[in-house]
Amino acid sequence: xxxxxxxxxxxxxxxxxxxxxxxxxxxxxxxxxxxxxxxxxxxxxxxxxxxxxxxxxxxxxxxxxxxxxxxxxxxxxxxxxxxxxxxxxxxxxxxxxxxxxxxxxxxxxxxxxxxxxxxxxxxxxxxxxxxxxxxxxxxxxxxxxxxxxxxxxxxxxxxxxxxxxxxxxxxxxxxxxxxxxxxxxxxxxxxxxxxxxxxxxxxxxxxxxxxxxxxxxxxxxxxxxxxxxxxxxxxxxxxxxxxxxxxxxxxxxxxxxxxxxxxxxxxxxxxxxxxxxxxxxxxxxxxxxxxxxxxxxxxxxxxxxxxxxxxxxxxxxxxxxxxxxxxxxxxxxxxxxxxxxxxxxxxxxxxxxxxxxxxxxx
Numbered sequence: 001x002x003x004x005x006x007x008x009x010x011x012x013x014x015x016x017x018x019x020x021x022x023x024x025x026x027x028x029x030x031x032x033x034x035x036x037x038x039x040x041x042x043x044x045x046x047x048x049x050x051x052x053x054x055x056x057x058x059x060x061x062x063x064x065x066x067x068x069x070x071x072x073x074x075x076x077x078x079x080x081x082x083x084x085x086x087x088x089x090x091x092x093x094x095x096x097x098x099x100x101x102x103x104x105x106x107x108x109x110x111x112x113x114x115x116x117x118x119x120x121x122x123x124x125x126x127x128x129x130x131x132x133x134x135x136x137x138x139x140x141x142x143x144x145x146x147x148x149x150x151x152x153x154x155x156x157x158x159x160x161x162x163x164x165x166x167x168x169x170x171x172x173x174x175x176x177x178x179x180x181x182x183x184x185x186x187x188x189x190x191x192x193x194x195x196x197x198x199x200x201x202x203x204x205x206x207x208x209x210x211x212x213x214x215x216x217x218x219x220x221x222x223x224x225x226x227x228x229x230x231x232x233x234x235x236x237x238x239x240x241x242x243x244x245x246x247x248x249x250x251x252x253x254x255x256x257x258x259x260x261x262x263x264x265x266x267x268x269x270x271x272x273x274x275x276x277x278x279x280x281x282x283x284x285x286x287x288x289x290x291x292x293x294x295x296x297x298x299x300x301x302x303x304x305x306x307x308x309x310x311x312x313x314x315x316x317x318x319x320x321x322x323x324x325x326x327x328x329x330x331x332x333x334x335x336x337x338x339x340x341x342x343x344x345x346x347x348x349x350x351x352x353x354x355x356x357x358x359x360x361x362x
Contacts, residue, residue, distance in 0.1 A: 041088030059332030066340030147173025165329030
């Protein structure tokens with residue numbers, strides 16, 4: 001395992017300095033066609049093929065593979081000056097063990113959710129599925145522990161870690177790991193949904209409960225939500241009564257500002273002002289307009305354009321904030337590679353933003 005110093009700027013060592021970024025992206029290489037490994041990369045992207053608790057459309061467990069496949073056809077010029085081949089980015093192999101557990105438990109969860117939705121008395125129906133619910137909750141505990149241990153391995157070596165899901169429950173273990181390295185940080189949460197439901201459908205670690213679970217981590221000082229446009233009354237009330245621990249920039253508010261002439265740059269400045277000095281970015285692809293993610297599990301009309309999301313990430317990177325990690329979740333491939341293509345480009349922006357915020361610019 002590498003032991004990286006956190007040197008920055010032009011004095012930082014070039015990780016893949018001999019790589020030709022103008023060549024053909026190799027399908028046999030790693031993310032973005034780079035000849036990376038966990039020894040020569042500052043940023044490690046952990047794939048989590050997990051979608052057991054999805055409550056509508058499935059397919060996001062295939063997100064890591066789809067993004068990896070699409071990433072090799074991206075061109076690598078970055079207008080912010082980040083040389084990603086010098087930063088070094090590596091994704092370890094997708095776990096067959098977790099892929100198989102996901103496939104088995106997903107079918108059980110789908111049967112249970114279907115029965116729940118068809119029942120006239122969902123509470124009574126849920127009681128008949130206690131064993132399934134308990135098994136899935138226990139598997140989620142084990143997944144979180146596995147991811148936390150994997151993340152800590154790299155964080156302890158001085159590397160940075162991101163996650164590709166999988167559904168939005170996937171990155172909790174990384175958030176927990178970061179809490180052991182940072183006494184305080186905030187989350188920039190880009191999403192169509194607030195994800196503040198408590199044990200949605202009986203699943204303690206539901207994809208709809210990720211921010212509820214994040215709030216249980218005391219080191220997370222604030223969650224700043226952007227693009228939210230589909231939430232239940234209890235979630236709205238929770239945001240209002242959070243004493244500013246949750247700040248939401250709802251999509252309808254963003255659109256109202258836009259329609260009355262407020263520049264997106266000004267809105268981004270307000271979002272940045274709500275964040276603390278250390279920032280974790282949690283990016284659910286359905287925060288974008290559905291035209292950019294047509295096969296995501298719970299698409300909602302509205303949302304950010306790709307350029308708006310990219311600009312927001314760039315503004316975080318240009319500010320005095322430090323990005324300490326990120327996740328990208330809910331990318332679900334369709335028959336073509338559009339969802340994977342967009343997902344790979346958002347991943348590139350996340351990697352670039354982290355690198356820029358750490359001053360890894362030659």
